């Protein structure tokens with residue numbers, strides 16, 4: 001039997017789904033699982049919603065493919081994606097990347113932002129991403145127009161990919177008059193406030209800037225997402241400063257710390273205490289393995305095995321919500337990347353020793369990423385939930401992670417390809 005069954009009355013497919021992502025547990029009670037915890041099910045849907053989940057017998061699972069909920073990219077930079085060709089950073093360091101970024105920013109046009117954003121979302125959607133958070137360079141003369149362009153792209157794409165935008169500026173910018181104006185327009189556009197807190201920094205001045213940013217965000221009801229401690233020096237100084245400020249004021253908006261890389265260099269006791277403080281203040285973390293392992297620790301790697309990277313396991317153990325993102329795509333900060341969440345899982349598996357067949361290994365790409373971005377759908381596959389899937393041409397996790405697999409993407413109960421919704425569903429089948 002074909003694993004995809006489409007008739008007028010009935011739309012369903014048979015696939016292997018990670019047991020931990022099936023929300024309607026009673027439907028698969030006692031089901032046979034593969035060694036990697038995959039559960040063979042027949043999934044039915046009508047319109048945009050899942051209508052049935054039935055377990056299928058062990059005898060008929062040999063040809064089934066892996067099916068996941070559509071995935072999430074919690075940290076990207078679509079305004080500068082694909083600029084490596086214009087401003088390559090062949091030395092690969094952080095400072096060189098920043099220099100090249102600023103150089104490109106001087107010549108950035110609205111047309112280029114628009115086309116990079118469109119290209120990014122098209123690729124992301126095709127690769128199985130349903131929601132993407134992008135930081136946006138928001139200072140300089142193109143800032144207003146950039147926001148206008150990206151808000152328009154966001155609206156055009158909302159059926160396929162939910163786009164969240166974060167204004168990325170130097171931290172002290174939020175204390176200036178232009179910064180306050182920017183905050184108002186970001187709030188109006190439903191965006192988040194961002195910034196960079198990377199050592200070495202003036203502790204007193206940075207504390208004052210951070211306090212001002214938090215107060216503005218609180219007043220306007222905007223979430224915060226910072227680039228923090230993306231560094232190999234002064235481990236976790238940015239996070240410590242943030243905790244110090246949070247001990248002093250009450251905050252009602254979600255706070256996310258992207259990178260938090262140098263926290264991984266702290267001695268274990270200090271790392272655990274800091275993780276507890278982050279959990280206490282409900283601060284989320286997005287780990288970004290690709291750029292951290294490429295840009296940071298270029299000197300010390302020759303003499304030390306320790307590389308700056310967020311300590312995912314310790315953070316999870318303390319109760320911090322941790323997601324994993326791809327960060328830069330083919331720009332001066334990182335020459336590779338392709339908005340492919342399955343490739344990201346594959347690379348992260350060895351960097352962070354995270355296995356997707358374990359609940360805490362899969363959550364940073366699925367349920368935790370959804371919670372962190374406050375998405376409406378938690379990412380569980382359940383009856384009544386969205387018929388939104390990415391169906392991989394792979395019969396096990398090992399096969400899916402070995403090379404980036406081919407895939408079929410379904411959004412709102414309809415198959416999607418490079419031309420968006422597919423009209424001839426008979427073509428949706430693996431060879």
Ligand SMILES: [Zn+2]
Nearest residue numbers: 077135227327
């Ligand atoms: Zn970033």
